[in-house]
Amino acid sequence: MQTHEAYMQLALAEARQAAALGEIPIGAVLVHAGEVIARAHNMRETWQDGTAHAEIIVIQEACKRLGRWRLSGCSLYVTVEPCPMCSGAIVNSRIDTVVYGCPDVKAGGAESIFNIITNPNLNHTATVISGICEEECAQVMKDFFQRRRAENKAKKQQQQACCSK
Secondary structure (H helix, E strand, O other), X not given: XXXXXXXXXXXXXXXXXXXXXXXXXXXXXXXXXXXXXXXXXXOHHHHXXXXXXXXXXXXXXXHHHHOOOOOOOEEXXXXXXXXXXXXXHHHHOOOOEEXXXXXXXXXXOOOOOOOOOOOOOOOOOOEEEEOOOHXXXXXXXXXXXXXXXXXXXXXXXXXXXXXXX
């Protein structure tokens, strides 16, 4: 059985794959009985699907692999705090534990803005553990958006130079 940090490193590898595709760099890994059952990264741009978040994809893959929709006994590792949509899917799929790296202060559905996963009014709650490899997870996001801003600036300058001729 690996540590939270070791599983988060696998999720970070997925996040880096997403970044290489131009996707928001979020990665997820789902573990059952110490075994990685599924791994995924964001695919919204590639698939042109607003629901293609790493968490949703990894839940779907795990359900197929385990042959059941109830993912009790499973732990989800994700590099960034799940959004409200993903948090709802986590509750509905009965995942026991959610471990995430860095918070999402603009759209967090686990703790930062909404407390969906631990809400006692829902039919299921999961344990939430945050801050695992937090700095590294946040840095992957920062690097991605810094690179994207630089690319957008260069495109804009190129367009302006082209149009002013």
